Amino acid sequence: MRPNKRDELVRKALQVFYRDGFHATGMDKLVVETGVSKTSMYKHFRTKEDLILAALRLRDESFRNWLLRRIEEVADTPAEQLIASFDALREWFEEDGFRGCMFIKAGAEYQDADHPIHVQAAEHKRLLLEHFTRLARDAGVDDPAKLASQIVLLQEGAIVSAVLLKNTSPAKDAKEAAQQLLKIAQG
Amino acid sequence: MRPNKRDELVRKALQVFYRDGFHATGMDKLVVETGVSKTSMYKHFRTKEDLILAALRLRDESFRNWLLRRIEEVADTPAEQLIASFDALREWFEEDGFRGCMFIKAGAEYQDADHPIHVQAAEHKRLLLEHFTRLARDAGVDDPAKLASQIVLLQEGAIVSAVLLKNTSPAKDAKEAAQQLLKIAQG
DNA sequence: TCCTATATGTACCGATCTGTACATATATAA
DNA sequence: TTATATATGTACAGATCGGTACATATAGGA
Numbered sequence A, B: 001m002r003p004n005k006r007d008e009l010v011r012k013a014l015q016v017f018y019r020d021g022f023h024a025t026g027m028d029k030l031v032v033e034t035g036v037s038k039t040s041m042y043k044h045f046r047t048k049e050d051l052i053l054a055a056l057r058l059r060d061e062s063f064r065n066w067l068l069r070r071i072e073e074v075a076d077t078p079a080e081q082l083i084a085s086f087d088a089l090r091e092w093f094e095e096d097g098f099r100g101c102m103f104i105k106a107g108a109e110y111q112d113a114d115h116p117i118h119v120q121a122a123e124h125k126r127l128l129l130e131h132f133t134r135l136a137r138d139a140g141v142d143d144p145a146k147l148a149s150q151i152v153l154l155q156e157g158a159i160v161s162a163v164l165l166k167n168t169s170p171a172k173d174a175k176e177a178a179q180q181l182l183k184i185a186q187g
Numbered sequence C: 001t002c003c004t005a006t007a008t009g010t011a012c013c014g015a016t017c018t019g020t021a022c023a024t025a026t027a028t029a030a
Numbered sequence D: 001t002t003a004t005a006t007a008t009g010t011a012c013a014g015a016t017c018g019g020t021a022c023a024t025a026t027a028g029g030a
Helices: A003-020 A027-034 A038-044 A048-074 A078-094 A102-109 A116-138 A144-165 A169-185 B003-020 B027-034 B038-044 B048-074 B078-094 B102-109 B116-138 B144-165 B169-185
Strands: none
Touching (some): A003 A027, A027 A048, A048 A078, A078 A144, A078 A169, A102 A144, A102 B102, A116 A144, A116 B144, A144 A169, A144 B102, A144 B116, A144 B169, A169 B144, A169 B169, B027 B038, B027 B048, B048 B102, B048 B116, B078 B116, B078 B144, B078 B169, B116 B144
16 A cells, blocks of 8 residues: 555656546556556545545646746746736646646536535635635735636636637636736726 | 327426536426326436427527526616626526526536537527627627627626625626626727 | 427446455465 | 465455347327
8 A cells, every 4th residue: 555656646646637537537547557456456445436526636736836937937927827826827827638627527527515525626726716806805905806817717717618619719808808808907 | 199298297307406506306206296297208218318408409499488488577778687687697696496597507517518408508598698698799899709608608607606605696797797798998 | 190300218338336255376384 | 494464366245337138018090
């Protein structure tokens, strides 16, 4: 029961869940794809739900890490960073295997508001909103909560539209909208 | 095989799919909830996929009907109607049993871009974007396609956020953002 | 009344679902 | 070597999945 073995299972499961969905991915498929035995799988994770939650935790951590780091790489001031988020999103949209936001999908498959998976998906969104609210505050705008909320709305919309409309122009339109909203908020 | 019987089945199936999701809803459950026999169900719909597609068609029609009609009820000019869409969304969010956008969820559960269900979900979004583009053009803005795209992004974002953040303030923030974007687009 | 066509109810198919029992392999310690 | 603990592979349980076979009920026309 090496700890890194468990991490490896979570990483692989995350890939499959992201690609194929949660209900559509059975434990048998995961056992085959990871090459581990079913017994070992259930030694590491008591239930499928536990495995999903572990995968979502990893995704939350790595996605926010990537996004926030990428934003800081390309922009210096808080105001610029708010806008740079849309460039990062665009990069993400253009990646091979882009399939939209894992947490929107998790919330869609587990709709009950107090289901642990739904709760965790909501928490991811809350953390992102919190971060952008901080950026907006540091940018010195009038109503940081409102601007951050609007920026996040544009981001979510861009993600959903990128999936369903199958192009990346939503990222461009969203970025321009965010720039205008920021300018107004800066007075 | 009365035609209205079929419609009734679609209506009921739509409710259950919307409430519980697609993969999570089995034909057995639908048979119980509709009170019809399994044989009859499969007389009307060759496969579960056919039933889902029929349900999505009904949803597309009734949702767009409701939204566009509601918008016209409360606003006269195209510009006002663009903004009024957010008031309509807010009403929707406050309904009992609101569970987000059926087509975002369909796209999330059937991710393959050429899967018929995914295609139909994308078509719904395309039709809405088309309508708002028409409104933006009639409002006489510079770049109707861009403004419509941005309005739709805010709408999608508001829907997703309303689901995951569990409050209706996204509708308010989105509306204000749309008003500012409209004002800018009107020059 | 009898014949035929259609609608229905029920039992079932093979596949797959999550999860477990159990026997075996492997490693460590005495 | 032998005893013990842990990791693994496999087979399977019980439920449910989408879908069908088939027998029965019901209707309308001759």
